[in-house]
Amino acid sequence: MTGVAITAELDRHLLADAVAVLDRLGSGFVPQLARDIGAMIERQTKDRIRTDKTAPDGTPWAPWSDRYAQTRNTGNRRANSLLIDSENLLVSVQDYTTGTTATVGSQTPYSAIHQFGGRGIPERPYLGLSAADRREIEDLVIDLSAEWLQ
Numbered sequence: 001m002t003g004v005a006i007t008a009e010l011d012r013h014l015l016a017d018a019v020a021v022l023d024r025l026g027s028g029f030v031p032q033l034a035r036d037i038g039a040m041i042e043r044q045t046k047d048r049i050r051t052d053k054t055a056p057d058g059t060p061w062a063p064w065s066d067r068y069a070q071t072r073n074t075g076n077r078r079a080n081s082l083l084i085d086s087e088n089l090l091v092s093v094q095d096y097t098t099g100t101t102a103t104v105g106s107q108t109p110y111s112a113i114h115q116f117g118g119r120g121i122p123e124r125p126y127l128g129l130s131a132a133d134r135r136e137i138e139d140l141v142i143d144l145s146a147e148w149l150q
Helices: 016-025 029-052 088-092 111-116 131-149
Strands: 004-009 101-106
Touching: 004 029, 004 111, 016 131, 029 088, 029 101, 029 131, 088 111
Parallel strands: none
Antiparallel strands: 004 101
């Protein structure tokens, strides 16, 4: 994949204390959990771009330079917000989960420059997990486990 992505590998071997529970849940549980986590991370990432405008650690994104800001509301152009112009980046954020690996990212050529910054362009990280995102994923794991154990 060109672009940038965040990946979470759900490896049963790293969860030694949970193996017995995972065995009770069955072989389909971890792939289902990976799919649900991938979908959740995609939504969390799109929310970060659309409304939060902060890095996963809560740091606000750098504003546009004054010079660039002047180009955002001219002629037929409507005023846009950080990382949203044509919405190509927002729409390009996708869940690429397969098997037990949850992967969310963007294949647009400029996705990495927004995430990491570059010459003259400040970083505006949108991929990653905030503390609230992690709690939401933990709740998902607990809820899905309880559902599968019934």
